[in-house]
Amino acid sequence: MLLDFFSRKNATICIDIGFRNIKVTEVRKKSGNHVIVQKFGIAKTPRGCISNGSIFDAPSAINAISGIIRQNKMRAKSSKIIMSGTNIITRVCTADKIPGEDFHTTVKKHVIPYYLPTIKNDYQIDYKLLETIHQEEKEIYKIFITAVPKIVLQSYVRVLQGLNLIPVSVDIPANSAAKFFHKAASVDITRYWPKEERVSDKDLSTFAVIDFGSETTIVNIFQNKVLEFNRVILCGSSNIDEQIAKTCKLKDEDAEIQKINYGMLPPSTNSPVEHHQVNKTVHSFICKLTKQIQDCFHFFNQRDYSGSISKVFVMGGGSQLLGLDKHLESTLGIPVYPVSLLDLDGIKIDRKIEKKHLNYLVNSIGISL
Ligand SMILES: Nc1ncnc2c1ncn2[C@@H]1O[C@H](COP(=O)(O)OP(=O)(O)OP(=O)(O)O)[C@@H](O)[C@H]1O
Ligand SMILES: [Mg+2]
Incomplete structure (x- = not known):
């Protein structure tokens, strides 16, 4: 019993509303x-629940989350939540340390007005020091x-309050991913490419993480x-579903099934017509998306950083698209691995939770750290 109490006290319910x-x-x-990570549950987001990154329909979100909590017998009392990726402005920027002025004053007086000149009081601004670079005589x-x-932000707090859980924090996907990947030690590529010469790869100096969600694709690049x-x-x-629905004259739900079945697998001459149609549609969509990802990589490489991106980790439901990893690998010219x-x-996952669910x-794990 004492253990039970202890476990409840130190446990947190972490929610990611996509x-x-x-x-x-x-x-x-x-x-x-x-x-x-003791328990995990997933459920469909009620239709129309999120609009423009905001929780538009709090009661149905609360209902869906309560259902997951109940079904999975989660008993923690405190909670953290991740916002949807839209409507968030992020900047990674640098500023010289000003002698006699503390970090917070520099950020508030010089950095925020310079990098976010149009942001007004209706925005909540947060910042954190990533690192201090020592360059010649200067500190940056x-x-x-x-x-x-x-x-x-308020719309997410309302959800936590409605769940009768103690709200601990609301965070953004970039922060939670950053906390999660800080724990990355190596990638075990032998299981993926079972060639003897390939072993555990510990070089995680510069890598990208791409979250293929339903309405958003988030590109993160980490250095050290x-x-x-x-x-x-x-x-x-989900935009692929829309395109397939249009080309093949299907309902979105049926189009999604076709997407999952065929993905980017090339059809053969004997394949059904729909395989050819789906392949063409998915291919064209993914090529456009990959171009946008390449633009991000190009932008990053142009900045004055040492080391280019050596590998890519993919996650999110959309990353399971058949053939996507191979397509990315050949287009980007770097290895692509599933996050699993x-x-x-320092992150242990209960045996009952399959590792593929890491996608x-x-x-939600990142926000707990
Ligand atoms: N095997 C699969 N192949 C292709 N796509 C898949 C597969 N399984 C799930 N998906 C797609 O993954 C998407 C859902 O992924 P995910 O749960 O990561 O999105 P989300 O977090 O809700 O969205 P967002 O991050 O944009 O808010 C859906 O569009 C679904 O069709
Ligand atoms: Mg998501």
């Missing part, structure tokens, strides 16, 4: 910033700034596990 799916984990903190701050409309770049592309896997191949330092778990 446009398509709501993911909930129960995570218990252990000493030394180690965590155990590298800062991550986030701005979110207060009204959007510090987030250096974040961009939300406002299209995602990562070996993580959906990253944000």
Whole structure:
């Protein structure tokens, strides 16, 4: 019983509300910033629940989350929530340290007005020091700034309050991904490419993480596990369904099934007509999306950073599209791995939760850290 009480006290319910799916984990903190992911549940986001990044219909969101909590017998009392990727402004910027002025004053007086000149009081601004670079005589701050409309933030707080859980924090996907990938130790590529010469790859100096969601595709680039770049592309896997529905004259739900069945697998001469149609549509969509991802990589490489992107991790439901990893790999010219191949330092996942679910778990685990 004492153990039960202890576990409840240290456990947190972490919620990631995506446009398509709501993911909930129960995570218990252990000493030394180690965590155990004890429970995981996923359910469809009620239609029309999110609009413009805001929770538009709080009662149905609360209802869906309560259902997941009940079904999975989650009992933690405190909660954290991740916002949808839209409507969030992020900047990674640098500023010289000014002698005699503290960090916070520099950010408020010089950095925010310069990098976010149009942001007004209706935005909640947050910032954190990523690192201090020592360059010749100078010290340079590298800062991550986030701005979110207060009204959007409030809509997420209302959900936590409606769940009768103690609200601990509301965060953005970039921060949770950054916390999660800080724990990345190596990628076990032997399971993926079972060639003898390939073993555990520990080079995680510069890598990208792409979250293929339903309505958004989020590109993050990390250097020495510090987030250096974040961009939300406002299209995602559900847009493929729309295109297939249009070309093949199907309902969106049926189009989604075709997308999942055929993905980017090339048809043969004997394949049914719909395979040819679906392949053409998916291919054309993914090529356009990959171009936008390449533009992000190009932008990052142009900035004055050492080291180019050596590998890409993909996550999110849309990353399971058949043939996507191979397409990205040949177009981007770098290895692409599913996030489930990562070996993580200090994150234990209960045996009952399949590792492939990491696709959906990253944000909700990240926020718990
Ligand atoms: N096997 C599969 N192949 C292709 N796509 C898939 C597969 N499984 C799920 N998807 C797609 O993944 C998407 C849902 O993924 P996810 O749960 O990561 O999105 P979300 O987090 O709700 O969206 P967002 O991040 O944009 O708010 C859906 O569009 C679904 O069709
Ligand atoms: Mg998502």
